[in-house]
Amino acid sequence: MLNKLAFRNARRSSRDYIVYVLTMTVMAAMMFAFDSMALSPDILTMFREAGVMGAMIGLVSVFIVCILAWLIRYMTRFMLEKRSREFGTYLLLGMNKKQISGLYMKENILMGAIAFLLGIGVGMFFQQILMTIFYRVFGMDYPLHVQLNGWSMLMTSGIYILCYFFALIRNRRLFKKMTIAELMRMEKENEKIRESKSGFARIWFFVAVGFFIVYTILLFGERYSVAGVCCITVCFIAAVYLFYYGFSAILTSYIHKRKSGLYKPGRLFLLRQYTGKLGTMRFTMGTLTLLLMTAILGGSVSMMFARFQNQAIENSVPFDILVHSENPDDAFDEELAAIHDQCRTEDTWSYQIYQDGKQVMNEYLYTHGGTVSKKYRNPDGSLNEKAVEEDGYEYYTYDTYMRISDYNHLREMLGYEPVTLGQDKYAVQIKERMVPFLDDKIKARALDTSLGELTLDEIYTIPFSQNGNNGADYLIIVPDEAAAGMDGYFSELAVSTEGKAPSDLQQTLETIRLKKNGIPTQEEFYEMQERGEIPEEAYWESETMGGFGTDQIVSCASDVLVREGIGMDLKLVMLSLVFPLAYVGLVFLCVALTIMSVQQLSDSSKYRFRYDVLSKLGMNEKEIDRLILKQLAFYYLVPVVIAVILGAATAVYAGHQFVFYTGANGSGMYYFGISLFIFAGVYLIYFGMTYLGFKRNVHYSA
């Protein structure tokens, strides 16, 4: 009998809280799609670094469990409040609390199970979309087919069950303490009219707004320590909650002032609706704002990486193959043999990078290079040599030079026109990101060479693999005759292939290089460590480059760069950030919107009565619809507008930082814009569903 009751109740609740059930379905679908992608056997065998994606999805799943457990807990409590009278009646009929909590638990689990099963179905569809996007990123075709593997099913169901476990674990305790009278009363708890104190509480609104302004200024100011960031974050969260506390008081105070604006048709009613809602819901509104803001930020950061991935590959590995050697006279015979063995080449070019024992450019960039200058600059602006000695891996010890003939050959290999140097001139090939740091002083620098004094002619910024291979961040291009008077520093081999190089060529070339330089492989290194030949605290270092440039966030530096190998790895690593961030953003967004929607829809019975009174007072259906729209818009818009404004400041800042550190195209506003666009789509779906449902509920009885 109880099972039958649980089944019927679950069916009724599913109907009443359809938005919640649909959200849980979409959540299960997303879990399934992302988990199955992360654990897809095809992808795992295709990429060496595929584990990163799994690890990232695993990591974000922790956040997702927390947030979904919160949603489920919120919803079970919410439904309990709405149905408390019914539970009181069960108690009156002689059921004991254990039976009732068991019944309620069964209902919830049943609803969850239905959503899960539906979700797996929808998830198979999502999976096709995700996999198609994934394969498209790598320029491959994905033949549509459902992938059902045991591990991903286990992971999805495990996470889903965990959410329910954390959410329902305390529910039994909740029933334990309740009496019949309490249950009968609970339904009305939310309906108390709480008028905010309009006096002192108003101050909080201004305090919060003031803090938000200060926060925005702080964002674009200094860099802060971890403790500073934590402190600002805590204050920020507190300010969001205080904002609603104060906002409610401001509205109440406006009503109390009874200005003429209050007497416009419908205004009084609406303002009182708002203050009533804010009075009881300000904490929830604060939480919703934070959730929405996190969603927008997650989306923005995800967009940054999504858009930057191609650019990062282009900048880091523009050549099909590029091999570095410490030996300035290396002829790369073994490497060339291996390359010719595995693929057909269009062009091969080995060349030297030169040095003249000076470090003017290095010193300048260490102290003016933006991203690292704080670390290496003394308070008086001079170079902190000690810091460079200890930690300065960014630049080679000496300034790096290249012959104009080599430069032009390499340009041609990349599809660029050759360039010429004027009489007694030199040029600089530098990462585009670094150009703003070059001031007139360094541009006016004259090089003292065997040809005499050279002055700067042009600055070139083509993608040129400048993370240690073709210099670190920059190269100085000089006439061949001038280079002849310099010492060879290291050598490089650049190769253009016909078609794509095989991706395992990367591994082959790395093995050759390690052997040539007498560096043990990673496995050999650990074996030697186990035998005690190498101290335990040492870590494996295989790169021989003397500098890696100042790229931050996304940096790709390797002695061997095979575009098909490294490029794919880099893309995979980037996707391992893009997908999980988008995943978290979407989950947070859906959770926040579900709560907003359920709140409004389940209150519509209360509103039905209010709108019915208005109808009797002579408001027609159209006017009532407009009023409903205004009421919903307020409830939906306020947390969103606050989240968008605060999110915009933070996202634009994050975007600027991203552009600053990576040299990505676009601006913070651009990434924020795309993220907001997607956000708005999901938002409108929820808003539309709520508006239509709300209208139906109000007019149905009226």
Added chain:
Amino acid sequence: MDNMKHLIKICDIEKYYGSGNNITKAVNRVSFQVDEGEFIGIMGASGSGKTTLLNMISTIDRVSAGHIYYGDTDITMLKEEGLAKFRKENLGFVFQEFNLLDTLTIRENIELPMTLQKQKKTEIVKRTGQVMKALGIEKIADKFPVQVSGGQKQRCACARAVVTKPQLICADEPTGALDSRSAQMLLDTFETMNRKMGATILMVTHDAFSASYCRRILFLKDGQIFHELYRGQETRREFLNQILDVLALTGGECSDAE
């Protein structure tokens, strides 16, 4: 009576539910007039059709047949929008469950219909103050409905009904949710509204005591008027006895609360 103008003319109105062979006539060919300044009661047992009749007169429900004239306007011919406008400008309501908005204070509840009529702030404030004073609720003006008694809530509902000076105030079992003391105070309020403010009141009740405050009573049975009583110059006590006599004829289904 004869020199009074007919405010409302109800002509042969009918209301039936269902279709085909399964038709229930809630109101069956009812006709009467309401004069300006009248305080008229409609009595009948449960299911006699009195609330349905009130709902049709007050534009909340539509007639199945017949006509209702307010002056020269036949409201049965008005569309939804026109009805809402008519309701806004001509009618006031008092319900058993008060129907006050719990988010608004007593004062704001009274102001609300005037704001919907787009009246000026000064006029709204002035008129609300007058009505609250007349009905003795100024002291609770800034309280919320949950903070006041049932009687006070109902007086607030009366104030809201009368504040726009409507042509007709419709009251549906206004004393139904009140204790006897509050009920009496409310009925005194109705008398004040009727006599001092000139409000025309149409009240549906099944309570003989409440009905004794009216000047005229229509008795409804099975959707039809079967009797009509005028108070004339009689005292309220005498009128009550008359009502009870009529109710005894119907089988005493209505309450005879003293």
